[in-house]
Amino acid sequence: MSSVRPKKHLGQHFLKDLSIAERIAKALTGHGEYNSVLEVGPGTGVLTQFLLKEAYETWVVDIDKESIAYLQENFKALEGRIIDGDFLKYDFLKDTGAPLAIIGNFPYNISSQIFFRILELRNEVPEVVCMIQKEVADRIAEPPGSKTYGILSVLLQAYYDIEYLFTVKPGVFNPPPKVNSGVIRLKRNNVERLDCDEKLFKQVVKAGFQMRRKTLRNALKPINLPEALADDPILNLRAETLSVKQFVDLTNKISACR
Structure with a gap:
């Protein structure tokens, strides 16, 4: 050939x-x-x-x-x-x-x-x-x-x-x-595993960007954000502004309130 x-x-x-x-x-x-x-x-x-x-x-x-x-x-x-x-x-x-x-x-x-x-x-x-x-x-x-x-x-x-x-x-x-x-x-890199629930992390990232023009407060509604997080200022941001560490921190906050 x-x-x-x-x-x-x-x-x-x-x-x-x-x-x-x-x-x-x-x-x-x-x-x-x-x-x-x-x-x-x-x-x-x-x-x-x-x-x-x-x-x-x-x-x-x-x-x-x-x-x-x-x-x-x-x-x-x-x-x-x-x-x-x-x-x-x-x-x-x-x-x-x-x-x-x-x-x-x-x-x-x-x-x-x-x-x-x-x-x-x-x-x-x-x-x-x-x-x-x-x-x-x-x-x-x-x-x-x-x-x-x-x-x-x-x-x-x-x-x-x-x-x-x-x-x-x-x-x-x-x-x-x-x-x-x-x-x-x-x-x-040296991250063997993220310092959070990695499955939830992936869900948070995907949900945040699926409605990227909306703030996280609205974009994350499909994953049932805990009421205790309602006033957290991070939810006023959009997904595109968050670093990996900030997504990890947000994932931990959601986990802690569930």
């Missing part, structure tokens, strides 16, 4: 620029902390080849049968480390082991789902380097107070230190997307 056709229903935009692929691979900082890397959606292996050059134990996962066949034929160094499966559903850690970094040109249409999956595996995933839609990359890396700061910003920043690395123009892809892309790096 000499090529792989990008498939619109899989959200595929294959990177063509080798210098950008190399730059993404070199953004990983892991030798010593980890040596295994899983690439999500490798396509034709443009990024994969540089991961192999960096001497990582490189694994790839893809649901595109054409891509799987291409990699099996053209990347003999990946023998036994090509996973034919859905990253969102497949228990790849049983194959790869941990710790394991995640890297890739994530399909735009499922990038948020990929991050929620990474959050589930946060204690096994010390680092993530990825290229996603610039708007989403900005949102994830944004500090509190920004209009783009949202649910993923808070949940990911709770467990990872996040850095926006660089912007990638549409012309270096086949086919070109209609928007710019952004490359970000997530490095696991």
